Amino acid sequence: MITVSEVIKNSCLRKYPVTCGLNGIDNEVIRSGIVDYEFSIEGYIEKNNSFGKGDFLISSLLFTHGDEEKLLDMVQKLVNLDVSGLAVKNIFFSSIPDRVRNFCDENQFPVVLFDNDIYFEDIVSDIDGLLKMSDWVNKAEHQIGIMLGDHLTRYEVEALARDMGFFKGSNARVYWIRTQQALSQNRMKKTVKEYANYFKEDRRSFLFKYRQFYVFMVIQDDENKKDSQVLLEEALRLAGHDFMQCVIGAGGVHDSMSELDFSLREAAWSCQVATLLNKSIMNYHDMGIWSVAAAHCKSPYMIEYAERYLSPLFSEKSDSTKDLLETLITTILCEGNSKISSKKLNIHDNTYRYRMNKIREKIDPNASDYIFYENASIAVKIYLLRHMDWNI
Numbered sequence: 561m562i563t564v565s566e567v568i569k570n571s572c573l574r575k576y577p578v579t580c581g582l583n584g585i586d587n588e589v590i591r592s593g594i595v596d597y598e599f600s601i602e603g604y605i606e607k608n609n610s611f612g613k614g615d616f617l618i619s620s621l622l623f624t625h626g627d628e629e630k631l632l633d634m635v636q637k638l639v640n641l642d643v644s645g646l647a648v649k650n651i652f653f654s655s656i657p658d659r660v661r662n663f664c665d666e667n668q669f670p671v672v673l674f675d676n677d678i679y680f681e682d683i684v685s686d687i688d689g690l691l692k693m694s695d696w697v698n699k700a701e702h703q704i705g706i707m708l709g710d711h712l713t714r715y716e717v718e719a720l721a722r723d724m725g726f727f728k729g730s731n732a733r734v735y736w737i738r739t740q741q742a743l744s745q746n747r748m749k750k751t752v753k754e755y756a757n758y759f760k761e762d763r764r765s766f767l768f769k770y771r772q773f774y775v776f777m778v779i780q781d782d783e784n785k786k787d788s789q790v791l792l793e794e795a796l797r798l799a800g801h802d803f804m805q806c807v808i809g810a811g812g813v814h815d816s817m818s819e820l821d822f823s824l825r826e827a828a829w830s831c832q833v834a835t836l837l838n839k840s841i842m843n844y845h846d847m848g849i850w851s852v853a854a855a856h857c858k859s860p861y862m863i864e865y866a867e868r869y870l871s872p873l874f875s876e877k878s879d880s881t882k883d884l885l886e887t888l889i890t891t892i893l894c895e896g897n898s899k900i901s902s903k904k905l906n907i908h909d910n911t912y913r914y915r916m917n918k919i920r921e922k923i924d925p926n927a928s929d930y931i932f933y934e935n936a937s938i939a940v941k942i943y944l945l946r947h948m949d950w951n952i
Contacts, residue, residue: 562589562694563746564645564670567616571686572678573647580661584668587644590614592687594680596622613642616687618680619649626652632660635669645670647683693753697769700724704770707821708828714818721820725766730779732816733788736809736827737774738835739801748774751799758798765791767799773831774799775824780813807834808841829854836948837893853941866942869935872922884922887915892940896933 565585568574578585595610595617611617617638624630631653638646648656650673656664664671674683703720706712712720726732748769755767764779776795778788793803809831811823826844833850834842844851856862873885887905894900902912924932 561746561749562690563587564589564616566746566750567645567687567690568672570690572682573672573674573686576647576672576674578670579656579673581645581664581668581670583665584645584670587668587670588614589616589644589687589691591691592616592618592684594684595619611638611641611643613644615641615643616645616647617643618647618683620680621648621652624652628657628659631657632663635660635663635671639663639667639669643669645672647672647674649680650675693756694749696756697749697752700768701770704768704775704824707824708770712821717819717821718817721817724768724820726777726779726816726820728817730816731813732820732823733778733780733813734811734820734823734827735776735778735788735792736811736824736831737776737796738772738807738831739774740805742772745769748772755795755798765795767795773828775827777816777820777823779816804840806840807831809834810841810843812844825855826851832945832948836944849937850941853938853945857942857945862938862942863946866939866946869923869939870943873919884915884919887912888919888936889940889944891916892937 563585564587567589568576568578568585591614593611593615596619621631621634624634635646646669648671653673656671656673660671663669703724707717707720751774752767752769766777768775768777776792778791780788792808796803796806809827809829811826811828811830814820814823829851830842830844830847833847833854834840847854853862870885873881873888875881887901890904891898891901894904898909898912898916902909905912907915919936920927920932924935927935
């Protein structure tokens with residue numbers, strides 16, 4: 561989405577202030593256009609549907625000949641049509657009249673007053689460029705969503721990858737990035753656009769967004785001398801983020817055309833597990849059984865297994881039962897190390913052993929130590945992945 565604020569900041573209008581309707585600068589802009597003669601013909605606007613929701617219009621107000629009433633009538637009609645904003649050349653009005661200003665303020669309709677230093681065509685060209693870039697960012701995000709969510713043929717993946725700018729005969733690695741602080745969608749889109757412009761001559765690294773995450777893709781071949789992590793750090797620095805303050809999941813290296821969906825999923829799962837384990841970076845190939853759990857945590861069979869296996873710990877709503885669940889989860893996260901687990905739980909070793917014996921009695925009384933840990937590990941991992949706040 562492009563707003564009036566972004567249109568002004570990123571076009572030749574940037575040096576001109578919003579004279580009224582400042583509270584409307586977050587209005588969405590869908591199209592740009594020039595308006596003048598339409599208001600000089602009685603009933604033309606009503607009959608022809610020339611303008612509508614999301615339009616950002618530019619005008620010299622030639623038809624008004626400096627008549628305040630005609631200007632007010634025009635602005636009222638534009639507001640009724642859900643037009644997003646207006647840029648006015650200061651030919652007939654060196655300032656916006658008070659009545660018009662008050663109306664614009666009340667209706668959150670932003671108006672920018674500009675002079676002879678810029679041309680209508682330049683404003684339209686700048687806005688259209690912003691809209692095309694926004695469409696590109698949205699399209700890429702949609703394509704990533706398709707590859708994450710659907711079981712595609714290799715031909716379909718190749719078509720999507722080609723459309724995103726990748727080429728045959730190369731390998732790609734994907735990094736899934738969660739920033740320390742939540743960012744607005746507009747800020748993320750702006751960062752993606754700026755990165756694309758900065759590296760438009762050398763398309764061996766790509767920055768996209770997907771929902772609240774950045775997605776960084778690096779082409780890895782003999783010509784790409786830079787290490788992929790160096791490129792990643794450079795991209796984050798340009799985006800205004802510290803590499804060490806992000807949570808990053810790294811997918812494996814795959815064919816950039818036919819297997820891009822594999823690397824996307826692996827990177828997303830790696831970031832999910834890194835978030836869960838409080839790690840700054842996680843490589844998919846270092847995740848062990850977590851890679852299986854993350855890939856299948858939405859499977860109805862895995863969900864049913866985890867719920868059934870852990871159900872004895874949920875049957876009683878008591879503090880002691882909560883303690884048992886916390887103890888089991890901590891044990892799995894500490895990879896079965898009893899010393900580290902009891903220290904994290906801040907309990908005595910004897911208390912820890914007592915709790916673990918109670919857990920085994922409740923959920924897996926006949927299993928050996930090895931089998932119990934194996935069964936519990938899968939169930940807890942599925943449980944944690946299912947219950948974390950994660951939106952992919």
